[in-house]
Amino acid sequence: MLNFFDLANSGLPYPITKDTLVLYKQVSKQYLDRYLLESIRMLVPIKIKNKFEGAVGGKLDLKIPMALLLYWFKHDFMKWMDKSPVCPSCNISLSLRYVKGNSWIVRSVEYYDCPQCSFTLAFPRYGEIENIAFNRIGRCSEWSFLFGAILSSLSIQSRIVHDFLDHCWNEALIEEKWIHVDSTLEYPISVNNPHYYEQNWNKKYQYVLAFSGTEIEDVTKNYSVNWETILQQRKKRKNSDMSRIIDYYEKI
Numbered sequence: 001m002l003n004f005f006d007l008a009n010s011g012l013p014y015p016i017t018k019d020t021l022v023l024y025k026q027v028s029k030q031y032l033d034r035y036l037l038e039s040i041r042m043l044v045p046i047k048i049k050n051k052f053e054g055a056v057g058g059k060l061d062l063k064i065p066m067a068l069l070l071y072w073f074k075h076d077f078m079k080w081m082d083k084s085p086v087c088p089s090c091n092i093s094l095s096l097r098y099v100k101g102n103s104w105i106v107r108s109v110e111y112y113d114c115p116q117c118s119f120t121l122a123f124p125r126y127g128e129i130e131n132i133a134f135n136r137i138g139r140c141s142e143w144s145f146l147f148g149a150i151l152s153s154l155s156i157q158s159r160i161v162h163d164f165l166d167h168c169w170n171e172a173l174i175e176e177k178w179i180h181v182d183s184t185l186e187y188p189i190s191v192n193n194p195h196y197y198e199q200n201w202n203k204k205y206q207y208v209l210a211f212s213g214t215e216i217e218d219v220t221k222n223y224s225v226n227w228e229t230i231l232q233q234r235k236k237r238k239n240s241d242m243s244r245i246i247d248y249y250e251k252i
């Protein structure tokens with residue numbers, strides 16, 4: 001068994017932390033819970049479910065069901081939690097009080113208070129899929145945690161990808177290949193556009209990792225056209241070896 005103290009101090013390449021690994025493991029383990037998936041599946045409109053059943057059975061292409069699911073999720077089901085919300089009465093910016101949670105179950109709570117009136121807004125950052133599905137609001141982490149569970153509930157194996165900068169999304173296993181799927185983007189940009197962030201958001205990756213309930217995979221190469229440069233930068237730094245992270249992830 002690896003020593004937490006040892007890992008935190010010398011084993012993990014910045015910015016990968018023990019807490020992040022625990023979070024992604026615990027979230028993606030829920031994709032293997034068939035009772036949870038059954039309840040998540042009930043959220044999906046029946047027309048979309050039927051289209052998926054046909055496609056997964058091999059009779060139809062997955063493109064149309066995926067496009068419908070992404071549209072429904074982004075435009076009908078989920079809401080985006082603004083990073084700088086405004087008071088609905090006073091129309092001025094709310095001030096943030098950040099309270100750190102004590103486990104992956106509630107990672108933190110963001111309280112937004114109006115400096116002029118008594119308006120206050122609480123935004124709990126949940127790791128439990130059921131709570132995210134109940135709240136129907138979040139940022140890319142909540143969206144990707146829940147969307148991955150929805151795909152899993154429709155018999156599409158999925159995992160969560162985090163870039164260790166400021167974004168996360170999903171991958172879906174389609175015809176034995178892991179395909180990029182980002183429920184926060186508009187279709188068709190949202191499917192199979194792995195270089196989108198580097199080309200449009202000017203991302204400078206160090207690590208892009210994919211998490212499932214059983215394993216972790218370094219997928220940086222798939223998301224960058226500058227893989228050789230990233231490799232060179234990694235070699236200059238200490239602790240750039242992924243093998244300890246992979247071992248640790250399997251044990252937690």
Ligand SMILES: [Zn+2]
Pocket residue numbers: 087088089090091114115116117118119
């Ligand atoms: Zn106000």
